[in-house]
Amino acid sequence: MKELVTIQVGDFANYVGSHFWNFQDELLGLAGDPNTDSIFKNHDLNMDVLYRTGETQQGILTYTPRLLSINMRGSLGSLSSHGTLYKEVTSSPSDVVTWTGMVSTQASEPRKKNLFLQRLYEEEENMIVANDISGSSNGSQSEIQDKDIVESLENGVQFWTDYSKVHYHPQSLYELSGVWVDAEDFNNYGIGKESFSWALHGEEISDRLRFFVEECDYIQGFQFVADDSGGFSAVAEEFLENIVDEYTNTPVLLYAVQGHRAFTNLQSKKRTVLEDLHDAISFSRLSSYSKLIVPVGLPSLSKSKVSKFLRIEDEKHYHSSAVYAAALHSISLPFRMEPVGPTTPASSVSGAVDLHGVIQMLSGQGRQNMVSVLDVAIPAPALSGGQHELSLLENLHPLTPQIAEDVEDMQTVECMTVHGAHASGSRRASVSEVKDAVDAAFQRAETSPMFCHLSVALRPLPIPLPFPSIFGNQVGQHGELMGGPITNSSSKGSLNVHSIPMVARLRSSNAVLPFLESRLRNLHRFGIDRGAAGAQLLRSWGFGREELEEMEEMLSKMVATLCPPQLSSDSD
16 A cells, blocks of 8 residues: 655645545545445545554544644634544643742633534534443434534634544644734745744654654655645745655655635735735745645636636635645545556546656656646536536636646646546446547547546545535536526535536646746746845845845746747748
């Protein structure tokens, strides 16, 4: 087995991660449910790739994510940083007296659990009682209704833990103590660099990561999700630098995620310069420690082509992070597929590949472009039929910002995952039907990639209860796209939609040039050019001219890698 260690750094990264782990938890629950769809009972995914087994002090076996999450102190809401499975060890008072003056202790009241977390707690308590009572099969039914939970989450999510249904190991949740900055002000690379000290936190963070890595029989790599919208990008950079030094030959797949940016009190011009310089500096620094970086996060997901069948409220991180997490889940499926041999009979999966293989395909060959585009179709259309059901390829749209459309790039390389696809209507397609449909779509397309690695799984994306109500009126119970006009009627959630087919793709293409060129242009215009508007700001972030010019050179090389060779003047 090849294990993955997942790292989530920053608030929005943990919003995404919370949904991601909910999907995994739902898959585990459905696999053990005798009344569930048989499609979820296939032993085609090795969940040990993402999870670890353990045991509490009471001898209770546990199965928890192989995860290290980093965030601000106070960002866990009602959840303890020790999780809920293991008893928190309280420090006993010392017998050594070092202070004879008055002592006062101030403690904040624990945050009240919302309806969803209250119901989870009740169900677990009832299960414990039921197991302790001979002859009892289940506990009492909760009075909290699903519809009340859905409404509570739609209107009241304040923390990523508010909708997390997963148990975490005590080593997983790390809060940055001593970073005394309001979340609203922790909004740029400079404040993160100034506030965070690796000397202060680095040893404990490294020890926690080492705890998970040393358990692995054969680690295939790190799945690293970094909040790229503020100060946590500087924290992620320090962490990445340490990983590269300590785990030299272990690949890192880096997702740089950004949530929707709300308007701040800064003046418009000053705000624009700060955000543009943050984006340029953050991307330059993060990419310098990555073999493959995937920028994720649209300025307005609700207005994008991705949301054709969705009802997204951009200002709710709870909404947008669910879409990004669904795409990350799909991309991760090949990393844990059980390999299928050439003589194996019809299987429920195809195209297993490890993280190193994907990185090599996308960035280790040809022009060695290290920036990939993330595309998604959510939900994916059926393979045939239906007035709104275009081909799988035509419904793939980028979650990476500033991507050129309809570009011709003969050197494009893709890694695509299709899972839970419908052949027509709500009838599920076989693995071979999906392969044939993708081949046919490439043959009909005006341009095709130089190479596409296709992975297929029969399992759709399960929609757990805390998933937001973001589906439009045309999405059916199993994600099938129904006829009729698209209306602004009330959106659907987990009570109406139980699973959906998905297509996600990582794409190495020159379509990412506008994204790279904007960062190069803004770094030069606002940071390096004579009289640059952001020169003083960058000095306050600790950057000298020589360091900025090195970043400019690196971005220029990324752009040059993807630019087609210019014809010489005498070629006519």
